[in-house]
Amino acid sequence: MKFVVHACCILFFSMAFYSAEGHAADNTKSRPVITWIRWDDPPIFINSGPFKGLGLLDNVEALVQKALPKYQHNRTDGTVPRVLKEAERKAEVCNAGWLDTAEWAKVFYFSKPFTVIPSNGVLLRESRLKDIRNLQPYSLQKFLDQKPNWKLGVGRLYGEGIDDVLIKNNYLKNPKIVTITTSLRVHQMIASDRIQYTLGYPFEAVYYNKLLDIQDSVIHIPLTDNRPFTNVVVACPKSPWGKKIIADVDKVLNNKELLEHISDGVDKWLTKEDRQRLGDPRRALMKKYYPNLL
Structure with a gap:
């Protein structure tokens, strides 16, 4: 009799487990998908070696994904030219960090800047x-x-x-x-x-x-050929889908703690002198784009 009860319990818990697992799978399938494209360009993204996963945009990508749980997040590897091609064909692919220029604004929707970095x-x-x-x-x-x-x-x-x-x-x-x-x-x-x-x-x-x-x-x-600092943004294709994703990204970026974590991820790869140089540009960025967080 004990054996029968034990077997029933096993069956019950097994059914509950598979039901929960199936429900989780259904939830995953029902969530809209964002595919994030990355390229091997340390320390922007670091795909291998002793510092794997510790790149500036590795950090940004992880923070933004965590802040957007209503989406299912996939990753794909590529190159910068492929990023541009995906945007031109309006694929449902975003990247965690791009430069806001007039030329690239023709194919991307951009989020509000989430950090500022010294230029090339x-x-x-x-x-x-x-x-x-x-x-x-x-x-x-x-x-x-x-x-x-x-x-x-x-x-x-x-x-x-x-x-x-x-x-x-x-x-x-x-x-x-x-x-x-x-x-x-x-x-x-x-x-x-x-x-x-x-x-x-x-x-x-x-x-x-x-x-x-x-x-x-x-x-x-630093060179005089370009501006000394540049803003970094999340970029998605210029389509209705991309516009919606960027609107959601802008909402989650309006979070002081998240922005501080992004800055910390940048600072780990900068000299003390460059971190000091970024003080005024960072304050200007916050004043312009996130005045409610000051």
Whole structure:
């Protein structure tokens, strides 16, 4: 008799378990889906290695997903060109961090800015500072004109201002400019002195100094070709679906604790000096976009 009761209990709990599991599965299926696209560009997204998952946008993506439980969140890997192609065809794909420019606003809806970062500049070894002091104020064109024996390594888009200079200098065929497929390879070539400088964000220098244990540290030099700081936004395709997602993202961004966690994720990849430089721009961003949180 005890065995019969025990078996019935097992059957009851099994049925309850499978019923709950089925209900959870149904809930998952019934939730609308956002696919988040990411690209391997440390420390923006870090897909492998000792710092895997600790990138600036890894953090933003996780925080936004957690704040939007009514959606089912999927991930896909891609490249920056693929992000643009997905937006152009109005696929239901968003990305956790993009730059708000007039050109890209043609294909994306943007959220309110959730952080501000230093813009792309020149990255080079600290020991080379003595060789460029006469170039101040620094511009990319000065580097190309006055350092003709230096090699510049490039591998992606760098935004308004800098891209204009590269295009003007026919960077695909210019012997002073080397196209390199990955940021890791770029920094390995800087460390081995095969190229003298590259372009990028200050947090890239911090990341590769740590990853490659570079003794002659790579540093960031701001340029006059672009604005010193740039706002970062969530981007979704310019479609009714994308507009709705961005409206929901804007609601969850209106949270001081969430914005502070985003800033903390950025700060871990910045030098003390760059964190201090961001003080005023961050206060200006909060005053303009989140005055109710001050």
